[in-house]
Amino acid sequence: MAEPYASAGSVLEIDLGALVANWRQLRDLHGQGRDTAAVLKADGYGLGASRVASALYKAGCRHIFTAHLMEAVAIRHSAPDAMLSVLHGLGPGEERDFIAHRLVPALGSLAEIEAWGRAAAGLGQPLPALLHIDTGMNRTGLSPEALARLIAEPTRLQGIDLRYVMTHLVSADIPGAPINLQQARRFAAVAAHFPTAQRCFANSSGLFLGPDFASDLARPGAALYGINPIPDAPNPMRAVARLSARIMQIRDIPAGESVGYDRQWVATRPSRIATLPIGYADGYHRALSGKAAVAFGGQLCPVVGRISMDLITVDVTDCPAAVLGAWMEVIGPTIPPERLARLAGTNAYEILTSLGRRFHRVYLEA
Template identity: 55%
Template sequence: MAMPMPSEPVSTVTSKTIASANTCSATPPDHAPAPTLTIDVGAVVANWRLLCARHTGETAAVVKADAYGLGAALIAPALAAAGCRRFFVATTDEAFALRRTLPAAWIAVLNGCPPGLEADALAHNISPVLNSLADCARWQAAARKSGRRPSALLHIDTGMSRLGLDAAECATLLAEPGRLDGINLNYIMTHLVAAEDPNALSNQRQAAHFAAIAARFPGIGTSITNSSGIFLGPNFATDLARPGIALYGGNPTPHAPNPMRPVITLSAPILQIRAINAGDTVGYNASWRAGRPSLIATIGVGYADGLPRSLAGRLTARHHDRVIPLVGRVSMDLMTFDITDNPDLTQGTPLELIGPGHDIDAIAAEAGTIPYEILTSLGRRYRRVVKSV
């Protein structure tokens, strides 16, 4: 079964299309070949359930950056229907948008509440992460003004040196616990620096540091594990896990086979096939020269669609089990592939860029980046096909 994805150009597996307010006024008819991003919502739910089974505490879902580019309005309700009760986003704007989708869910903002938006956050029942003593003071003042006891999370920096209370602020707070009076502190949290590396010494150091501070907050829930942290073992089990990339099919254990189900498939039809002679060049700056008479297939996807220029000379596409190399530069809207050894391919034949045989981790490795960047960069020009739970 398929379902439409809000605010995106969508095709479903039942060949139904809807218009998109975010792009053009009409979508291509279903029979028109178009680059297609297929999102398996059932796989996201299955991944969340797998993570729940591995983590002894509760497992939330990180749906920041529009659910890593796949659509929070699509992903979050499916996870909520499966039993997920807690969601994390990065910004208050994301939180307000998610609140419209999930009126009753617990929603936390990792970046905290910006000054001046406290009343709005309270009105929308948003839980900010308190990343500094100044954050604590502003949220406490908002609580007093509202006459309510609003919820929040307290972030302790144990090594990331990014957000969170540093050692000096933490010492001040421990000496003056009244700075949290009037706040319903749901969780104390930290963020692991290198959870994807089970041998990283920083993991144990951070866990020990965090445990020592958490002990000073008896009765308050703890949260340390991200996607990879869930796989570090029982010493890293806390009251609330915050997985992100693993929900969307990224490998949380890069040292081992991926335990997660793939979530997306990206394919694009061949627009044109050109026969060229040995010695002819392809693409900008003549960066690739044919060493033999060759067949070059062009597809309508480029760096404007989230496939970075660094893929030049590295990306491989798939057609069934056949591997087809990218040749020449990645341009804004086009890429060219050498199909000389696959002369049966024709105009309209889809080439798979991301899929079960070549997942987001594989294409990220080819691009010299991480799967997070690939997912969150995928553009808005794809026809989106949604597989429902």
């Protein structure tokens, strides 16, 4: 670890060059003549939405999605003329903020369509929007009943500049899931009712499902940040995040001594125990207790004892080069987010989006 981090106890490096390379790879996979957006919800998957947006914008990305309105407001300065779309749609009373910041709601209900149409009428000009159709998620988006009403009464869209029709894939990371092709067929049938609007379909994993899932605009998220979009195959994306923590204390304990709360781990041999300043308050899940490892020079060292709020303890008995002040890899080439996710019983998305604010963050420019 480089000297500029000498005063830090933990460092999160975000490689913006790798992130931009991932976006370009996904853009090329999507194909010429099609646009590729970037999803920056949850503070850019925990890595800093403003810096991520700025890097992608400089690389040519002109379509960005967030989940919440205020996420989009916060990054407007980083992507001044990009289409910034809010996946959660138009909340009650949010029309002024959407208009003021030139944001595009993904309208997912008849009530939202009506409210956006009223705002357009009051402004005296059309307002842009996406139409979010539910094709199987049963979560957000127009239900089949609401969609039928809209198709029967197209004047409900009066005053709305419908840019895209979109839907959300249920099981894109499972290539053989029957629901994938079912959704593709449903989406094609629905989109045909809105011939002037373009189509927005594939997420990260959807881009790897083949030509049936291509559209005018893809919106990858997780793969941009290095998360594997095809879990049963080698990861085609470049790693973006690397988390390291410095050994703040080392002690030798005899066999029979325990480490950490509630004596969850007891040494079966004389052991060297390193303490690192990271814990579940930093997003290193308590569920990893007794399961995870950190790495030193590519060698795995088990996390022992219960993970606490601010600290973890690591058995470095078999790693004599791990000395006081040395840096250990928590997330990186030896321990990718997917490895921690499996051990914690979650997914790599949660591992990245849980990363806390106490790390010294370093951005490696594109």
